[in-house]
Amino acid sequence: MDSAALDLSALSSEKSGVVRLTLTDFRNYAHLRINTHLGPIIITGENGTGKTNILEALSFLTPGRGLRGARLADIKRIAPALVTDEYLPTEITNAAWAVSALVVKGDEEIEIGTAVERSLRESAEEARSFDKRIVKIDGQKITSQAELGRYISAIWITPQMDRLFRGGSQPRRSFLDRLVYAFDMEHAKRTANFEHLYKEWYQLLKAGKSDNHWLTSLEENMAALGVAIAAARREQIAKLNTFIEHEPDDVFPNVRLELEGTIEKKLDKLPAVEVEDFYISLLKKQRQNVMFNDNIDGVNRTDFKVYYRRKGMPAELCSTGEQKSLLISIILAQTKCQTLNKGFAPILLLDEVVAHLDEVKREALLEKIRELGLQAWITSTDPSLFASLKDEALFLEVKNNQVK
């Protein structure tokens, strides 16, 4: 065991995680309540029974759209009787779904709830219903989802992420941004606000509106947020690279992380205020790109590059198993780093991760989870893979939309 792990096991006596989870009309669950413990939780069951849905519900205890990036409307339980040939999801009107959890963080117990409410927005021309996610902490409605980061954070690996290093840059960017906001709660707000302003700017230009004053004001705001986003990403990457260099893992391949982005690169050479001016002029120059559907450069295009450090190999050229191991390596470094920095560990949501690892790596991962005292929610169709955790883990089986 390395020295960081020693420090961590002392720190992780401050246990954290979800001790009770309640779902209402969430995916296949009409009502589900699970009492859990602050250790490994193994969820097994046949295909399509609802294992991933439980992890997705947990991911909604953090900002964003959950581990599937789902539309809020798709999550509301579809009662089987309603599923007919003519079924159209958007036509189901009645209210909403909810996830609530009793969260432990050290000596504190906090009740966190998130739900979706259907509201009506009336304008002069029409009335339209829309889904709105609300978040409550100890019964109080909060205005920003970022607040959740004070009490809980989660990191997930899902089967969709098998293609994380090979496909387009957007999922890699979101993955990185989630790592950032575990440390810097404001980052969740910044990225959401940037996206919002970007859409507005894009739509104005697409509609041929040339209100220079308005466009300039949007560009100034986008540049200010964009530079803050780029700086926070750089800081996170530097933090993780340094951590990995000093505390290399003994089983999982160590990674080197890099950012490929115009704004992030500029911050190597220029002070933030100058980069902001550069970004404003970059946006102005790109106004015409919108009309021609050309790419818009900026923090919305930044790529997150991962290398297998020892081989000097870019992750996208590594084997499937190696790529999964690289991801695990990143989340382990993040978890340790976060525990040291914030004093509480994230919960790990590992969807079908272990089945793809060889025995040495599987056992190493389970051992690390145990050693670090993490709450890890692990799904699999095969309970026999977890024999080594039989005394520490809580084993849950999903069947008929219930958990035993």
Ligand SMILES: Nc1ncnc2c1ncn2[C@@H]1O[C@H](COP(=O)(O)OP(=O)(O)OP(=O)(O)O)[C@@H](O)[C@H]1O
């Ligand atoms: N809004 C919804 N309402 C009701 N059921 C839904 C809804 N959305 C998804 N489902 C169903 O939930 C079921 C369980 O899905 P889930 O992805 O959790 O299964 P799983 O146990 O992880 O399966 P696998 O082993 O194949 O990964 C699926 O059959 C799916 O069709």
Ligand SMILES: [Mg+2]
């Ligand atoms: Mg699944």
